[in-house]
Amino acid sequence: MLVCSVVLPLVAALGLVLGGPSAGRADAASVCAGRPAKTVSFKTGELRVYKSRSYACAIAVAKKSGPRRAMSVTLQARGGSPVVDRGRYTKQAGPVTVHALNRCVRASATISGKSGSTGWILC
Structure with missing residues (x-):
């Protein structure tokens, strides 16, 4: 005893x-490695982009957890193919990661038909 x-x-x-x-x-900790580089808010959520030394990572996070709904997050390094996570999720799409050493990246996210994007960043 x-x-x-x-x-x-x-x-x-x-x-x-x-x-x-x-x-x-x-939301206690990010699933992406690195430091926060850019956050884009839109009506139904946020697009969060992180940067480590050699990689960029992105996630789409819904403002409110709820029933499964259409979500996607896309990340592309300049000169490379886009990496996409698309599906029906309750809170978050991603993470998606690309090699971004000395390369610009762009990211976009869509949650329930509303979207946000960064344009070319981290150049």
Whole structure:
């Protein structure tokens, strides 16, 4: 019994230190590596673009979680083919990643028929 009274509080404390109270939330951390480079808000959500040393990553995040609906996110490095994640999701489309060392990228997102895009960025 002594083991349970010592171990359980330690496990709970460790969870708060490592993850914090919002660790389970979808918006608590990005699924893309790198630093935020650009955010484009539109009526139904946001397009978020991240940049690491060699790569760019993009996700489309709905303003409100809800029933499955049409979402897509596209990311293209200049001179390359676009990478697309398209489907019916509840909260987010993506991530999509492209190699972008010394290359401009452009991104776009659509959620429930409304869209946003960046034009060429990170040049």
